[in-house]
Amino acid sequence: MSDPNDIDARKAGPEATEAELLLIDLLYGELEGEAEAQARARIAGDESMARELETYGELRAMLRELPEEEPPQAVSARLLHVAAETAPRKRATALALDDDEPGLWSRILRFFQPLVSSPAVAAAAMLVLVAGVAGALYLGGNVEVAQPTAPSSPAPERPAAPAATPSETESGESAGEGRAATLSDELKADLGIAEEQQPPAVDVPVRPEPSARRPSKRPAEKELSKGERYQNVFDGKPSPEPAKPTVKAPPRSTSTTTTERNDTRGSVSGKAGSGGLIDADDDASGEATVAEDVESEAPAQQAPAPPPPTDQKKADKSQADAPATLHRRAVLAAADGECDAVRALAGQIRSADAAYYDKAVRIDKRLASCLTVKTKK
Amino acid sequence: MLRYQGGDVRSFEILLTRHRKPVFNFILRYVRSRELAEDLLQETFLRVIKGAENYQRKAKFTTWLYTIARNLCVDQSRRAKHRKAQSLDAPLSRGDAENSGTLLDVVSGDELATDRKAVSTQLHATLHRAIDTLSDDQREVFLMREFLDMPFKQIADVVGVPENTVKSRMRYALEKLRLELDEYKDMAKALP
Numbered sequence: 001m002s003d004p005n006d007i008d009a010r011k012a013g014p015e016a017t018e019a020e021l022l023l024i025d026l027l028y029g030e031l032e033g034e035a036e037a038q039a040r041a042r043i044a045g046d047e048s049m050a051r052e053l054e055t056y057g058e059l060r061a062m063l064r065e066l067p068e069e070e071p072p073q074a075v076s077a078r079l080l081h082v083a084a085e086t087a088p089r090k091r092a093t094a095l096a097l098d099d100d101e102p103g104l105w106s107r108i109l110r111f112f113q114p115l116v117s118s119p120a121v122a123a124a125a126m127l128v129l130v131a132g133v134a135g136a137l138y139l140g141g142n143v144e145v146a147q148p149t150a151p152s153s154p155a156p157e158r159p160a161a162p163a164a165t166p167s168e169t170e171s172g173e174s175a176g177e178g179r180a181a182t183l184s185d186e187l188k189a190d191l192g193i194a195e196e197q198q199p200p201a202v203d204v205p206v207r208p209e210p211s212a213r214r215p216s217k218r219p220a221e222k223e224l225s226k227g228e229r230y231q232n233v234f235d236g237k238p239s240p241e242p243a244k245p246t247v248k249a250p251p252r253s254t255s256t257t258t259t260e261r262n263d264t265r266g267s268v269s270g271k272a273g274s275g276g277l278i279d280a281d282d283d284a285s286g287e288a289t290v291a292e293d294v295e296s297e298a299p300a301q302q303a304p305a306p307p308p309p310t311d312q313k314k315a316d317k318s319q320a321d322a323p324a325t326l327h328r329r330a331v332l333a334a335a336d337g338e339c340d341a342v343r344a345l346a347g348q349i350r351s352a353d354a355a356y357y358d359k360a361v362r363i364d365k366r367l368a369s370c371l372t373v374k375t376k377k
Numbered sequence: 378m379l380r381y382q383g384g385d386v387r388s389f390e391i392l393l394t395r396h397r398k399p400v401f402n403f404i405l406r407y408v409r410s411r412e413l414a415e416d417l418l419q420e421t422f423l424r425v426i427k428g429a430e431n432y433q434r435k436a437k438f439t440t441w442l443y444t445i446a447r448n449l450c451v452d453q454s455r456r457a458k459h460r461k462a463q464s465l466d467a468p469l470s471r472g473d474a475e476n477s478g479t480l481l482d483v484v485s486g487d488e489l490a491t492d493r494k495a496v497s498t499q500l501h502a503t504l505h506r507a508i509d510t511l512s513d514d515q516r517e518v519f520l521m522r523e524f525l526d527m528p529f530k531q532i533a534d535v536v537g538v539p540e541n542t543v544k545s546r547m548r549y550a551l552e553k554l555r556l557e558l559d560e561y562k563d564m565a566k567a568l569p
Contacts, residue, residue: 024544024551028522030529056551062558063523065497066504069411071401071418076393079422083381083389086426 023049027056323353331366339370346371378438382429400446403520406508407450421446444535447517454513500561507557515550518543
């Protein structure tokens, strides 16, 4: 290929002379500097070539009138789509073809190719992955799952522990329990003591094995506190102080202890056959005698009373010795000059035990002054 | 092109935006059918995509690109040789069908249009017809030089002939067009 600027070195084609080729170079501006100047000088000396150059110039001006048309955008879009689809595939293919044995990266690409090509498979794989990780974390105990408190452990049954026990702290349940206890305390404070007297809260039965994992100390303490409150309510005292001695009784036998301590109370509890608080409510609204007996219970608790079997014996004995007692009372009354009382007591003795009356009272000289008069009448 | 060869799709978009219009106009003026030109434009760039893997930077990208387009046009021209007879009612330019007249209008147009639009339309039809009269060798060289603004040396590389042969073909193409358009020279001068 010859240098277009080297006019002398160029060889004319079979169809055109050297001057004609020079004309074409000059027309399209492919000559520069000295070569262009030489070509212009040469053409200027040839009139026919100069006219031909002018004619071709006009022809080119006409051709410039032809408008350029825009290619359709659809074709461009299709081409871009094909290019985008082909380019990555080409790259992966090139990577695969680089080595006879596929490398690690190409293996990974090949492994994930189904996921990339199918979004549904990718979504399913992601779901399985998330479920697997969550399950593993849950089984490993690294994740705390928020448990609803209602079904398994009702809040009222859980005692409001003032401080978490070490076992609670270790088991990780203290947070939830503490929150439940706080809520329970707030609820109690808002609703008052009547709220505390709900039947389920009072008489807590021994729970079956699954829920009895916790030591029975807590329900017992709860019951004790309930018993204490019951005593306060029953006694109508705002402060729990007077009833505290009774709190010392064993937890599970609170109602039983109360029954044994006071006969009247025991009979009241026996009537209801259930928790003491219910009995107390019934009694408070019902019999006055029971209330009076309970009223007298407080001083009896402060001064240790004789055991109930001894009282019973004494009563029986006094019942047996009644004529003698009455006899003594009659003697005292006679000494005081109360003959009416003497006569009444003598009548009681005679109706109770006529033999004793004939043998002891009738012949008693201390009573003779009162009884004689009556006899005389 | 090398970046697209490495997988950069954006670089292909740049190439397409830069070259689609001149390539399309080259093909359109070569085959004289817009529908055919669209197909050939798509095929040209599809071959670029397919051949990108084996592309080597031995020559300019435009040389490679126009070689593909030119070969497609030549193949199409060869296939169309047997149906050379052209309908007189067929529009000269499919893309400008409303404005371009039919070959019948050009042939029977004795009187010259007075308004600019009519003159322009008639001149365009005449130019197209004159270009159609060129041989394939002359037309491809003429189109590459005039509408793709390719240097003769690059045209020679694309066509695969010596540079002087390209210039000679160009010279005869211009001479033929001059003869075809001589009577419309005054019309072209009348356009503002």
